[in-house]
Amino acid sequence: MTSSVKDLKxxxxxxxxxxxxxxxxxxxxxxxxxxxxxxxxxxxxxxxxVLTSLDEIINPFILGLIGDPTxxxxxxxxxxxxxxAGLLSVVLVFYIGFLISTVIASxxxxxLAEKTLDYMNSSGVKPINFSNWVxxxxxxxxVSLLRALVFAxxxxxxxxxxxxxxxxxxxxxxxxxxxxxxxxxxxxxIKMMNLxxxxxxxxxxxxxxAGMALMLGLTLMVPGLTLLLLPCAVVGAAxxxxxxxxxxx
Numbered sequence: 001m002t003s004s005v006k007d008l009k010x011x012x013x014x015x016x017x018x019x020x021x022x023x024x025x026x027x028x029x030x031x032x033x034x035x036x037x038x039x040x041x042x043x044x045x046x047x048x049x050v051l052t053s054l055d056e057i058i059n060p061f062i063l064g065l066i067g068d069p070t071x072x073x074x075x076x077x078x079x080x081x082x083x084x085a086g087l088l089s090v091v092l093v094f095y096i097g098f099l100i101s102t103v104i105a106s107x108x109x110x111x112l113a114e115k116t117l118d119y120m121n122s123s124g125v126k127p128i129n130f131s132n133w134v135x136x137x138x139x140x141x142x143v144s145l146l147r148a149l150v151f152a153x154x155x156x157x158x159x160x161x162x163x164x165x166x167x168x169x170x171x172x173x174x175x176x177x178x179x180x181x182x183x184x185x186x187x188x189x190i191k192m193m194n195l196x197x198x199x200x201x202x203x204x205x206x207x208x209x210a211g212m213a214l215m216l217g218l219t220l221m222v223p224g225l226t227l228l229l230l231p232c233a234v235v236g237a238a239x240x241x242x243x244x245x246x247x248x249x
Contacts, residue, residue, distance in 0.1 A: 007207035007208045007211065011210060014240050015236050018233055022235050034105065039228050046093045047090070054082050054089065106186075112186070112234045112238070113186035113234055117187060117190055120243075121242075122238075122245060179216055181209065183230070186238070216233070
């Protein structure tokens with residue numbers, strides 16, 4: 001029981017540790033700037049477009065049900081529908097933005113993971129030179145594209161579950177587990193772990209991943225914050241892997 005609580009805490013605090021390390025590890029901050037800028041653009045354009053279009057999407061639907069745009073029933077239903085549609089839109093923008101960012105920012109996140117593991121003296125990690133970085137970049141781009149397609153397929157079911165009470169909570173938690181796994185995946189790639197080893201690692205350390213998912217869900221309370229913190233999450237995940245290695249050694 002004590003070990004589970006420690007694992008949950010270790011996962012829950014991973015972003016906070018990532019923020020701190022990002023300003024401590026030599027040369028790490030410059031590799032976080034590009035993913036940060038990409039996420040800023042994704043957030044600002046996507047949320048602005050979606051949230052400003054909700055009235056045009058929701059009101060005609062309510063009008064078709066009520067038939068009277070001037071009555072109090074229309075006003076109440078419209079506000080309620082727009083509120084919940086806005087919450088759903090934030091989740092969808094976050095998830096889609098995460099998928100896009102996963103592909104575009106993968107080379108930079110790989111370097112962040114490598115620098116963190118090296119700084120934490122993790123076993124089996126060698127400094128990456130330019131030629132190795134190019135190789136990892138090409139490999140990581142292919143992996144990220146395939147991973148994004150798989151996550152997009154899973155996202156369809158998460159979207160469907162979001163309309164069902166209780167299942168929507170489980171669906172959101174599943175989405176954050178996916179993001180937590182992706183943040184860890186860069187470190188797994190540096191460690192040259194195959195798919196079987198990665199899934200086994202996820203099962204063995206599920207409580208840690210659950211804590212990470214809870215923290216990611218908490219950041220969603222501020223729209224766009226989750227995407228902005230993804231570089232910190234990658235660093236925090238690498239730090240978490242290093243701590244798990246030293247604890248299990």
